[in-house]
Amino acid sequence: MKRAANVAKLPDLPEEIRAAVLEVTDRLKDLPGALLPVLHGVQEALGYVPEDAVPLIAREMNLSRADVHGVISFYHFFRSHPSGRRVIYVCRAESCQAMGAVTLEKHIKQRLGVDFHQTTADGAYTLEPVYCLGNCACSPAIMVDDELQGRMTPARFDAWLDAEAT
Amino acid sequence: MSFTVYVPRDASALSLGAEAVAHAIAAEAARRNIDIKVVRNGSRGLYWLEPMVEVATPEGRVAYGPVQKADIKALFDANFFEGGKHALSLGLTEEIDFLKNQQRLTFARVGIVDPRSLDDYRAHGGYRGLETALRMDGAAIVQAVTDSGLRGRGGAAFPAGIKWKTCHDVQGGQKYIVCNADEGDSGTYSDRMIMEGDPFVLIEGMTIAGIAVGATQGYIYLRVEYPHAQRALEAAIAAAETAGYLGDNIGGSGKAFRLEVRMAGGAYICGEETSLLESLEGKRGQVRFKPPLPAIQGLFGKPTVINNVITLATVPIILEKGATYYRDYGVGRSRGTLPIQLAGNIKHAGLVERAFGLTLRELIEGYGGGTASGRAVRAIQVGGPLGAYIPASQLDVQVDYEAFVAIGGMLGHGGMVVFDDTVDMAAQARYAMEFCAIESCGKCTPCRIGSTRGVEVIDRIVAGNAAEREREEVLLRDLCNTMLAGSLCALGGMAPFPVLSALDHFHEDFEASAT
Numbered sequence: 001m002k003r004a005a006n007v008a009k010l011p012d013l014p015e016e017i018r019a020a021v022l023e024v025t026d027r028l029k030d031l032p033g034a035l036l037p038v039l040h041g042v043q044e045a046l047g048y049v050p051e052d053a054v055p056l057i058a059r060e061m062n063l064s065r066a067d068v069h070g071v072i073s074f075y076h077f078f079r080s081h082p083s084g085r086r087v088i089y090v091c092r093a094e095s096c097q098a099m100g101a102v103t104l105e106k107h108i109k110q111r112l113g114v115d116f117h118q119t120t121a122d123g124a125y126t127l128e129p130v131y132c133l134g135n136c137a138c139s140p141a142i143m144v145d146d147e148l149q150g151r152m153t154p155a156r157f158d159a160w161l162d163a164e165a166t
Numbered sequence: 167m168s169f170t171v172y173v174p175r176d177a178s179a180l181s182l183g184a185e186a187v188a189h190a191i192a193a194e195a196a197r198r199n200i201d202i203k204v205v206r207n208g209s210r211g212l213y214w215l216e217p218m219v220e221v222a223t224p225e226g227r228v229a230y231g232p233v234q235k236a237d238i239k240a241l242f243d244a245n246f247f248e249g250g251k252h253a254l255s256l257g258l259t260e261e262i263d264f265l266k267n268q269q270r271l272t273f274a275r276v277g278i279v280d281p282r283s284l285d286d287y288r289a290h291g292g293y294r295g296l297e298t299a300l301r302m303d304g305a306a307i308v309q310a311v312t313d314s315g316l317r318g319r320g321g322a323a324f325p326a327g328i329k330w331k332t333c334h335d336v337q338g339g340q341k342y343i344v345c346n347a348d349e350g351d352s353g354t355y356s357d358r359m360i361m362e363g364d365p366f367v368l369i370e371g372m373t374i375a376g377i378a379v380g381a382t383q384g385y386i387y388l389r390v391e392y393p394h395a396q397r398a399l400e401a402a403i404a405a406a407e408t409a410g411y412l413g414d415n416i417g418g419s420g421k422a423f424r425l426e427v428r429m430a431g432g433a434y435i436c437g438e439e440t441s442l443l444e445s446l447e448g449k450r451g452q453v454r455f456k457p458p459l460p461a462i463q464g465l466f467g468k469p470t471v472i473n474n475v476i477t478l479a480t481v482p483i484i485l486e487k488g489a490t491y492y493r494d495y496g497v498g499r500s501r502g503t504l505p506i507q508l509a510g511n512i513k514h515a516g517l518v519e520r521a522f523g524l525t526l527r528e529l530i531e532g533y534g535g536g537t538a539s540g541r542a543v544r545a546i547q548v549g550g551p552l553g554a555y556i557p558a559s560q561l562d563v564q565v566d567y568e569a570f571v572a573i574g575g576m577l578g579h580g581g582m583v584v585f586d587d588t589v590d591m592a593a594q595a596r597y598a599m600e601f602c603a604i605e606s607c608g609k610c611t612p613c614r615i616g617s618t619r620g621v622e623v624i625d626r627i628v629a630g631n632a633a634e635r636e637r638e639e640v641l642l643r644d645l646c647n648t649m650l651a652g653s654l655c656a657l658g659g660m661a662p663f664p665v666l667s668a669l670d671h672f673h674e675d676f677e678a679s680a681t
Contacts, residue, residue: 032466033428035448040390040429067449074450074607075431077390089391093352094547095583097597098510099538131434131551131601132350133391134358136509136581137213137516138178146393150181 010055020045021053025060035061035071039078048079076128084119084126086164088112089143092129095136100153104140105129107154111161168201169247172220172227174277176209176362177394178355183234184217190238191219195247202247208363210277211517212264220259223249229256264533269495270519271503272480273356276363281398284405287366293411295482299374300419307378308334311481313489315501320346320437320474321549321578322656323500323567326481329471332461333379336469341381343372343423344446344465344472347388347395348430348437351550353509353581356517357475361388361395364479365402369425371478373416374485375471376423384425385465387442390432399427434551434605438655439472441607452607453655474579476505495521500566510547510583511537520565527561530584541586545594545672549578551601552660554667555585555594574667576660591672595665596624602661613658616649620665627676635676639669 013021024041028034038057042049049057049072058065072078090105112120112127119126135141138150142157149160173188174180188204195202210229212218218231219241228249230241237254244252256262270276279286287293299307312327333341345368349357360368372384388396403425406412414422428446430436436445440454443465464470480502484492492502500522506529508515513535530536530543537543545555554575556563563569570577585594599620606613623645627638646662653659669676 033446033448036428036431036445039431070450071448074452075433077430077432093601094551094594094597095353095509095581097594098583098585098589130391130432131605132352132354134349134355134389135178135181136353136355136507136583137211138181138216139510139515141181143391148177148181148394150178 010059011052013050013052013056017046017050017053018056021056022060025057029061035063035068036075039072039075043078048082051080084123086124086144087126087128089128089130089133091131091133091135091139091141091143093132093136095132096140099139101140104142104152104154104157108142108157111158168203170203170205170222171247172205172207172222174209174217175206175281175394175398176216177358177392178213179209179216179218180394182216182232186235187217187219187233187238190235194238194242198242200242200247205280206282207279208276208281209359209517210259210265211273211359212262212514213516214514215256218256219246221247221249225249225258227259229259229262230254231256264514264516264518267533268519269503269521271483271492271495272360272367272476272505273364273517273519274483275367276359279364281363281365282401282405284366284402284409284411287364291486292366292482293370293417295485296370296374296377296411296417298485299377300417300421304334304378304380307374307485310484310489311378314484314492315489315496315499316477316480316484316492317500317567318474319476319480319504319579321351321576323577326473326477329461329473330375330379332459333381333469333471336462340383340466340468341379342465342468342470343375343379343381343384343478344443344470345372345384345386345478346437346439346442346472346474347386347392348442349389349392349475349579350434350437351552351579351581353547353583354507354550354579355509356505356507356580358392358395359517360475360479361392362398365395365398366406367479367482368399368475369402369406369412371481372425373412373423374481375473375478377416377421379469379471381469381471382422382424384423385446386425386427387430387436387446388427389430396427396429403427433607434601435607435655435657438657441655442472443470450607452609455654476579497521497523497564497566498568500568504565504577504580506565506580506582508534508582508584511539511586512584513538522566524565525561526556526563526565526582529565529582530561534584537584537586539586539588541588543584544587544589545585545591547583547585547594547664548581549576550581551598552576552656552663553578553581554663555591555671556667557671559671574670575663591668591675592624592628595668595676596621596628598661598664598668599624602657606657610652610654610658612649612652613654613661616645616653616658617661620645620649620661624665624676639676642669
């Protein structure tokens, strides 16, 4: 009965989002400390964790909405809005700085026409900063989705981007 | 006749084109009708030579590198699969100076074995430490780790045996082993290399820890930036479960230990152990007060051993060869070996595992060969983003925990990032504060507010005239003291190290706009 009452209070959610969230929570919610695995699961399924899905996640996990929102907003990795088709992570940390990351970062921002945390107008790329990819012996590094690239230069980035576009 | 060729699946090697090289070798072998088995090993850690391809010969493995896809046809023409001569030949791998002059204990198998093969791990001495441990009681295992002198390799350098003993001595109930694989320090990648190149050694180390303290569940808290390590660990855990090395009856001993990989959320602070435990519990990664110590009240309030990847991966060799064997390496209170990671602007970037006691100069000028740019070395940041910038004049400092503390630095996780003489140290100091502001968990004021004020003060120093600069520098040093003394954890408590070292050793960089 309690559950039914709670359901009535949930905002309307597109059926595919609702189904995806419930698939993940049904599968993972009984793990000890399940919230991060659940959020990873939702983001993997949908590409982001929709704000509208927070009440549903909270109900399924028996947490408050504030708890869930607080966790999503704490971690850099979780996003509340859809990303571009590919996410480009540019390393800003010291090892990459020592090998020209500042110049590379400026170049990539200019080339894509976006700042960090933004998506290109055509929806192709989202640009994110990252603080170390563990590729410090091959600096500077970027990661595209989960594909790591080392010894990146403005010229190599342009070559990669042009190859992607074709 | 069948040939074996090794092409690393290490993330850094892949970042330089190793996947395309592996495919090209397989395709060319098929085209030429040559029976070649391609093994995807970890990296030997000679990153300036990656992708480094090796072939098995009767004399030992022969290396070629750096190999690109376009080189494959010529390599086949030179019969590289039999060790034939080619412009990219590096000779016998083990004879390459950089590798030959190392003391690889923790990294004994990395780059040698197939990280997906439990049989290969066992064939190279794997699980001997666990076999020894299974014949001992928990207290004796803890004693061996204590006697080895092993200290936490994550950075804090706390004696591992004491942590274990505290947890061991808590009576009864559920206990946990947690591996801190949130390797967020720039310039460090040794955890990643172990997890990708020899994941079973970490699993074995955690299993031994579980048996020692009476924990039946382990978690590897892995940074989300390491998808390759995640795949390697999950494959290895599945293989260990199938073979009975994880589960309810480890090696037929009746003892239970289970292991799970948990992905982090991209927050640097979660490398701090109490913040990591909060995160594992599904919460915001905010730092906890200590006490209670995690060894007494850790994950879910239960006794927990939390150690870094390298610490846990070093346990098997200590159990296999004995505490004395490990303890005999090193100097003073820094016993054993340290996997040092050379990074940044350095000619020969890579992993050097050596006993404590060599000098920074041997590492940077010897192994590293100086800067990649060919310019003079100006500063080396040792120990990650919270580590001090060491000026070139202090290159003769000995690599051990106490010697670094004595010069106002810290060895940390053994990452060394080299900068040449084009670096602007005021900008680096500003970045240290900026990074702290971005990554602060927000719990304590000196870190949360101090880091933001620090960025502002440094901006004013750089923009100001001599009088303003002097006034603001007093303020900055005062702020650094507040952060050092008043922060709850190492993030706010150590972020002043790079700032103060930049001020002390590179003061001229703050005077750039002097009028």
